[in-house]
Amino acid sequence: MLKVEQLHVEVGTFQLRGVELELERGEVLGVLGPNGSGKSTFLKSLLNLYPIRNGTVTIDERNVQKMTASERARHITLLSQMKTWTMAQTVYDLVEAARYAVRTHDAKHEQAIINNVLQQFELSAYKNRPLAHLSGGELQRAYMAKAFAQEVDLILFDEPTTHLDLHYRAQFFEQLLYVKRANKASIVIVHDVNDAIHYCDRVLVLREGSPIAYGQPVDVLTQSFVEQLYEVTMTSVIDPRNGMTKYLY
Numbered sequence: 401m402l403k404v405e406q407l408h409v410e411v412g413t414f415q416l417r418g419v420e421l422e423l424e425r426g427e428v429l430g431v432l433g434p435n436g437s438g439k440s441t442f443l444k445s446l447l448n449l450y451p452i453r454n455g456t457v458t459i460d461e462r463n464v465q466k467m468t469a470s471e472r473a474r475h476i477t478l479l480s481q482m483k484t485w486t487m488a489q490t491v492y493d494l495v496e497a498a499r500y501a502v503r504t505h506d507a508k509h510e511q512a513i514i515n516n517v518l519q520q521f522e523l524s525a526y527k528n529r530p531l532a533h534l535s536g537g538e539l540q541r542a543y544m545a546k547a548f549a550q551e552v553d554l555i556l557f558d559e560p561t562t563h564l565d566l567h568y569r570a571q572f573f574e575q576l577l578y579v580k581r582a583n584k585a586s587i588v589i590v591h592d593v594n595d596a597i598h599y600c601d602r603v604l605v606l607r608e609g610s611p612i613a614y615g616q617p618v619d620v621l622t623q624s625f626v627e628q629l630y631e632v633t634m635t636s637v638i639d640p641r642n643g644m645t646k647y648l649y
């Protein structure tokens with residue numbers, strides 16, 4: 401559904417060059433790379449927030465650059481740490497506002513959709529709470545619910561697990577499975593290589609604005625590659641719970 405061809409974006413003096421990838425519905429792509437390698441720039445350029453110098457981004461063969469803002473909002477959304485909503489808004493308001501591009505004239509139907517999404521993300525009891533009165537994990541769930549209510553095909557997550565404790569971090573990845581089961585595609589900036597191996601179908605690795613690897617996590621994220629990428633020394637063990645390789649660092 402998503403196809404990125406020879407993407408070249410310039411932001412100030414930074415250049416993101418030559419990104420190529422394809423993503424299907426129900427797949428999770430992890431984006432990895434050292435700080436400043438261009439991960440957020442890549443996500444934002446998919447939303448056409450930065451001018452594309454060269455190359456194309458298409459969703460179902462439609463060029464993202466040629467879509468209107470409201471058309472784009474029907475296909476793609478970005479959940480970033482930079483929350484733009486005023487924290488006095490309630491959880492219900494947040495999710496309701498997400499419907500603006502897909503809203504029908506049937507108020508009852510709209511209410512049912514919103515309530516369903518709130519239930520799915522275990523937020524029914526919080527629906528009238530201001531966002532400021534939620535914990536980090538609850539706020540994260542509220543933003544997931546917002547993305548779901550928007551009914552987009554592609555959800556972009558910019559470092560979604562920052563500030564989450566171990567419990568909510570695990571919960572985020574569980575919710576990512578909802579996204580997969582709902583046959584939506586997602587792209588997640590991941591800093592923990594183990595999470596990438598465990599939860600992503602494909603990974604894209606950036607360094608200094610260039611893609612240096614792309615493929616299945618187990619093929620790309622070998623110990624020597626990761627050690628070189630982040631300039632660290634690691635040990636690998638087999639996780640007895642699932643038989644998968646896990647890195648200790």
Ligand SMILES: Nc1ncnc2c1ncn2[C@@H]1O[C@H](COP(=O)(O)OP(=O)(O)OP(=O)(O)O)[C@@H](O)[C@H]1O
Binds near residue numbers: 441
């Ligand atoms: N609006 C901007 N104007 C100028 N330079 C920018 C702008 N946004 C980002 N940059 C620069 O582009 C480079 C890539 O930034 P980006 O945020 O994409 O990296 P990142 O891989 O997401 O980093 P991190 O892991 O630290 O979040 C950085 O050197 C950053 O300073």
